[in-house]
Amino acid sequence: MQISSVGSMILMIVREIGEITVNAFFNPKYAKKYGYGNRYEKRNSYHVAISRLRRRGFITQYKNKEIYRLTSLGEKEAFLCALKDFRLSTDKNSPQDTNWDGKWRMIFFDIPEKKRRYRDELRLMLKVIGFKEFQKSIWAYPYKVPNFLKEILFEEQMKHYTRLITTDKIEYDKDLRRMFKL
Secondary structure, three states: OOOOHHHHHHHHHHHHHOOEOHHHHOOHHHHHHHOOOHHHOOHHHHHHHHHHHHHOOOEEEEOOOOEEEEOHHHHHHHHHHHHHHHHHHOOOOOOOOOOOOOOEEEEEEOOOHHHHHHHHHHHHHHHHHOOEEEEOOEEEEOOOOOHHHHHHHOOOOOOOOEEEEEEOOOOOOHHHHHHOOO
């Protein structure tokens, strides 16, 4: 189930400022930054999105139920929303670090069906970062792997199912070089 664009904006704002109230959400600074206009400024849209986020366990209320904060599940979801937003706002063909050091980074994973959500989130992160699917569950990337991705790969629920390999030699890598325009 996808999060509405208003819900995504709320999660990203709460991630940035730590907590949210109705006034924080309708602050013109954030309205401009996250690109929501008149159709989202109706408080009803906000309340519907907040209600959905609460039901899904992404946010929680405190201090007389006027202030909302992210739950641990919400933090992860807000991070994914921010990644999607980041990827949409940058040129998909230009990775952050365009100085290739001649090494390939390969991520292999075999995450069981019962942990499908982790597998889906990992695939999304890899796509957003700029990895390309080389074969099923094998992803390649020619640039340094961001630290946050390494941390995720080595989390307790993921480390037994993933491998990160850095190599300076792959026999016949012309297809990979073409993928990344190297």
